[in-house]
Amino acid sequence: MIRATEFRLSRIQASAFFAGQQVRPARLLVSMPSGWTSVYDGDPVSLPIPPDAPAEIPSVILSSTDRRQAAQISRARLDLIRDCEGPQEPVLATELSMLATRLVELLDRMPNVQFGRLAAIVARIAERANPGIALAQQFCQERWLRGPLNRPEGFELHAHKVFDLSGSGAVNSWMRIRTVKLGNEPFGNILVEQDINTPAEEAEARRFTSTDVTAWYDAAAQQFDQVLSMYFPNAPSDAGV
Numbered sequence: 001m002i003r004a005t006e007f008r009l010s011r012i013q014a015s016a017f018f019a020g021q022q023v024r025p026a027r028l029l030v031s032m033p034s035g036w037t038s039v040y041d042g043d044p045v046s047l048p049i050p051p052d053a054p055a056e057i058p059s060v061i062l063s064s065t066d067r068r069q070a071a072q073i074s075r076a077r078l079d080l081i082r083d084c085e086g087p088q089e090p091v092l093a094t095e096l097s098m099l100a101t102r103l104v105e106l107l108d109r110m111p112n113v114q115f116g117r118l119a120a121i122v123a124r125i126a127e128r129a130n131p132g133i134a135l136a137q138q139f140c141q142e143r144w145l146r147g148p149l150n151r152p153e154g155f156e157l158h159a160h161k162v163f164d165l166s167g168s169g170a171v172n173s174w175m176r177i178r179t180v181k182l183g184n185e186p187f188g189n190i191l192v193e194q195d196i197n198t199p200a201e202e203a204e205a206r207r208f209t210s211t212d213v214t215a216w217y218d219a220a221a222q223q224f225d226q227v228l229s230m231y232f233p234n235a236p237s238d239a240g241v
Contacts, residue, residue, distance in 0.1 A: 002138050004225075004232040007124035007192060009084040009092060014099035014217065015077055017203055019116030022075035025060040028113075029073070032062075033105035041065050049074075071102075078106070093221040096120060100217035104210040115208040119197035120220045124228070131155070131179040131190045138232070153187050154179045165196070166219035168212070172197050175227060194227060196220045 029044060040062035049059040055076035062071040068086075072079040080099045084090055106113060128134050132152035139157060140149050149155075156178040165171045174195040179187045198206065208216070 002126070002128065002134055002190065002232050003234045004228045005234055006126040006128070007190075007228065007232070008089050008126070009095075009122070010125045010191075011084060011121075011123040012082040012090075012092065012095050012099070013119075013121040014080045014096065014103065015119040015121070015197075016103050016115040016208075016213075017077045017117035017119075018075075019114040019203065019207055022055055023073075023113060025058070025073040025075065028078075028106070028110070029060050029062075031110055033102070033109045035105045036062070036071070036102060039064060039069055039102070040071055042067075078103070092122065092224060093218070096217045096221045097214070100214050103213050107210050107213070115213065116203035116206050117198045117200065118208060118213065118216055119195065120217060120224075122194045122224050124192045124194075125180070126190045126192075127188060128190050129188065131187055135177065135179065135190065162199075165216070165223060168216050168219060169202075169206075170199060171220075172199060173223070173227065175231060177231065192228065192231075194224050196223060 026046065029046070032040075042063040042065045045061040045063075047059045047061070049057055056074050058072035058074045058079070060073040062073075063069065068083045070079075070081045070083075072081070080102055082090070082095050082099065084095070103115070107115070132155040135155040135157070136145060136149040136152055157176075159175045161173045162170055163173065172195070174193075176191075176193040176195075178191055180189050180191045181187055182189055
């Protein structure tokens with residue numbers, strides 16, 4: 001049995017989609033909140049993007065000198081990324097709250113900027129010998145394990161749900177589970193990617209305030225851990241969450 005406690009955080013991303021007219025990334029760079037300067041202290045990268053290019057392509061990239069944190073800004077969205085690999089694993093709720101604070105700093109500094117859609121993505125990884133077989137045993141009935149899934153090297157599972165996130169409205173929840181290779185090594189790891197986001201079709205009608213942003217990411221952090229425990233129970237009761 002694979003348990004949730006076996007997974008360590010690998011990457012956290014908070015994404016905010018601009019509402020209304022598209023934003024000029026260079027303008028955001030000039031008006032960067034003061035709280036960002038101590039985090040994204042590396043040299044900024046500005047890329048020339050043709051006007052007819054997709055609006056989601058980032059043209060301004062900020063990063064920390066240790067390359068552990070980054071902000072990617074396009075005309076349509078802002079992605080704040082936290083690399084969690086290292087000797088000390090961060091706390092998911094703390095990190096998402098910190099990223100939400102940076103989004104709020106932007107809203108407070110630039111009143112003409114509004115968010116119409118929010119998303120959070122969390123990647124976790126666990127080392128496991130023969131991960132394909134382990135995942136098949138976790139999710140498949142015995143009749144499949146005796147047949148076509150008797151010795152898989154790779155395995156993937158994608159699941160999607162829509163539900164209300166703590167009273168804040170409907171969200172999409174994606175769970176992606178797959179075996180991965182690190183470098184030239186054979187399959188020896190399980191990657192779990194969780195994606196919670198507000199529906200794209202509601203982006204034009206919704207406007208998230210600073211309070212909304214903080215509350216949404218706090219609720220998402222709790223949901224990430226609950227969902228992970230449903231797929232990989234630490235105790236028999238966890239699967240019924």
